Structure formats: C-alpha cells, structure tokens
Amino acid sequence: MSAPALNPHEPASLKPNRVQYLLKRLSEPRCLLMSLAGRFWLIRQLALGLRSHWRRHSRSVAAPFEGQSRLQGSTDAKALLRALRRDGVAHGLSLSGEDLSGLLQFAATHCLYGDRLTRFRFMPGERSAAERLAGKPFQQAQYGIEELEADPHVQALADDPLVRHLVREYFGHDGVLAATRMFWSYPVSDEHHPYDPLLNSTHYHYDLDDYGCLRVFIYLTDVDVSAGAHRYIRGSHRRKPFLQKLIASHSLRREEELEKHYLRSDAVTVTAPAGSVFIEDASVFHEATRPLSKERLLMQLTFVSKDFALHAA
Ligand SMILES: O=C(O)CCC(=O)C(=O)O
Numbered sequence: 001m002s003a004p005a006l007n008p009h010e011p012a013s014l015k016p017n018r019v020q021y022l023l024k025r026l027s028e029p030r031c032l033l034m035s036l037a038g039r040f041w042l043i044r045q046l047a048l049g050l051r052s053h054w055r056r057h058s059r060s061v062a063a064p065f066e067g068q069s070r071l072q073g074s075t076d077a078k079a080l081l082r083a084l085r086r087d088g089v090a091h092g093l094s095l096s097g098e099d100l101s102g103l104l105q106f107a108a109t110h111c112l113y114g115d116r117l118t119r120f121r122f123m124p125g126e127r128s129a130a131e132r133l134a135g136k137p138f139q140q141a142q143y144g145i146e147e148l149e150a151d152p153h154v155q156a157l158a159d160d161p162l163v164r165h166l167v168r169e170y171f172g173h174d175g176v177l178a179a180t181r182m183f184w185s186y187p188v189s190d191e192h193h194p195y196d197p198l199l200n201s202t203h204y205h206y207d208l209d210d211y212g213c214l215r216v217f218i219y220l221t222d223v224d225v226s227a228g229a230h231r232y233i234r235g236s237h238r239r240k241p242f243l244q245k246l247i248a249s250h251s252l253r254r255e256e257e258l259e260k261h262y263l264r265s266d267a268v269t270v271t272a273p274a275g276s277v278f279i280e281d282a283s284v285f286h287e288a289t290r291p292l293s294k295e296r297l298l299m300q301l302t303f304v305s306k307d308f309a310l311h312a313a
C-alpha cells in the first residue's frame with residue numbers, strides 16, 4: 001500500500017465537469033437533440049421503440065426470464081418491470097453474501113480518489129492523512145474505474161442474466177453498460193468548507209444520459225436516513241411539470257417547487273441494509289440525501305440504450 005500522495009500528472013477528475021458535459025452535448029447534433037427531446041416521456045418511448053424496430057426486437061412481446069441470476073430476493077422479472085414502468089424504480093433485489101463480501105473486499109483493498117479528483121489519491125484507512133494533505137474534508141471518494149471494472153464480482157453482476165433481461169425488456173433491445181462506479185459519501189461539517197450539493201447530487205435532478213438509462217444501485221453499507229439514503233419521486237419519469245422540463249435537468253431546484261406538483265407520499269427515501277439492490281430509470285427526479293452522521297458505500301451500474309458517454313450523476 002502506498003502512502004497518500006498527490007499525483008499532479010494524472011487527469012484531474014474521474015468525472016467530466018459541467019462545462020465538458022455541455023460542450024459534449026452541443027458538439028454532437030444527435031446528442032443535443034436527445035438532451036432536449038429526451039425530457040419528454042412520450043418522445044423517449046418513441047425513440048426506444050424506433051431503435052427496437054431498427055434492431056428487429058419486438059417491444060410488444062415480453063420474453064420470459066429463463067436464466068439463473070446471482071441476485072436474490074424478489075427476482076420476479078415481470079413484477080420488477082411493472083414497478084420500473086409504473087414508479088420508475090424497482091426494489092426488492094439483494095446480493096448474495098458472497099458477492100457482498102467480494103465487493104467489500106475490493107473496497108478495502110483499492111485506492112480511492114477524494115472528491116473524485118485524481119490528485120487526492122489515498123488507500124482505505126488513510127483518509128484523514130489525505131484530507132490533511134488536501135487541506136479539506138472530502139465529501140466523497142470514488143474508486144478507480146478501470147480497477148473496478150476488472151473485478152470479477154463487478155463483471156459477474158454487470159453480466160447477470162436477470163439484470164440484462166430487465167434492461168432488454170425495458171429498452172426493447174439490448175442496452176450497453178456505460179458506466180460502473182463505487183464510491184463513499186461522507187458526513188462532513190461545513191464549518192470551514194462549504195458543502196457542494198452538486199458533487200454529491202444532494203439536490204433533486206434527473207439525468208439525460210440517453211433516451212433510455214437505467215441505473216442499478218447497490219448499497220454496500222447499511223443505509224438509514226442519517227447515512228445519505230437515496231431519494232426519488234415515484235412516477236416522475238412519466239410526469240414532470242412543463243417548466244421543470246425547460247430548465248436544465250441538473251438545476252439546483254428547491255424542494256418546495258416540486259412539492260407543488262407531487263404528493264408528499266411519492267417522495268421515497270430508500271433505507272435498506274447492506275447488499276440491497278434497486279434499479280432506477282434515471283429520468284425520475286432523484287437525489288442523494290446528505291449523510292448526517294454515517295458514511296455510505298454505493299456501487300452503481302449504468303445501462304443506456306445508446307452510449308453518448310454522458311454519465312451524469
Ligand atoms: O448517490 C445517489 O444516491 C444519487 C446519485 C445520482 O444522482 C445518480 O447516480 O444519478
């Protein structure tokens with residue numbers, strides 16, 4: 001294990017910044033079109049339908065799930081798809097004990113990047129030293145993408161037949177795995193450093209990675225309301241106030257603006273034990289809540305219908 005060190009020669013951040021995203025969207029006409037038209041549920045359905053047609057898949061005939069999944073819990077594919085289509089999120093899956101300990105083993109033995117900046121690299125257990133070097137507390141730390149993608153448990157989950165089946169049925173054709181992330185979110189005080197809600201996505205937004213985008217969320221620690229639980233607004237993938245579609249999907253919205261349009265009971269906070277898995281259509285309004293006292297370790301697999309290399313989180 002190496003001591004925490006600043007690496008001035010590595011690329012600056014694991015995540016492109018907002019300007020880079022914007023330039024990317026503007027520079028490719030099809031991507032720009034998707035970024036505008038993808039705000040509308042009906043257009044997303046039409047675009048996915050057309051892509052299925054071109055790829056000669058049929059969206060109307062749902063294929064039964066016949067494979068052997070390594071996921072446990074509520075593995076009824078039809079019920080999961082119904083929930084995804086109706087609510088925008090499907091719950092009830094979980095990891096096997098072996099996968100959970102395999103992923104935790106990965107987390108304990110690989111280096112992290114504080115606030116996703118490659119110059120703030122540190123090994124697990126050395127966060128305080130890395131923060132001293134950085135001169136600030138980290139709001140989050142993410143594992144290296146290449147190392148994560150090479151892990152056999154991660155690969156097996158990304159290729160899991162049930163996951164792939166759900167993606168295929170939801171999009172109407174095989175999607176592609178566009179991104180894999182594993183990261184800690186830490187409780188931090190903003191006494192000396194202002195908290196950046198954009199960095200941890202602790203503000204309601206939706207993501208326009210493509211007309212079809214599903215994220216598989218895997219909690220690797222127990223998550224309660226003090227541990228940065230994920231939150232979403234049930235059904236908001238289908239129905240958004242018109243004004244909300246016009247402003248940028250990642251704008252810093254005030255919660256009260258959304259409360260005018262959705263029932264309070266449709267705001268769902270996902271508290272669940274380590275190993276819990278849920279799948280989300282990234283076009284629902286969602287956010288991470290700010291961790292108040294406990295840290296959260298999350299892994300995420302992002303599937304898209306077409307990869308524009310826009311993995312907005
Ligand atoms: O960390 C979370 O719970 C939410 C992250 C997020 O907004 C996303 O992955 O799209």
Ligand SMILES: [Fe+2]
Binds near residue numbers: 201205207312313
């Ligand atoms: Fe997001």
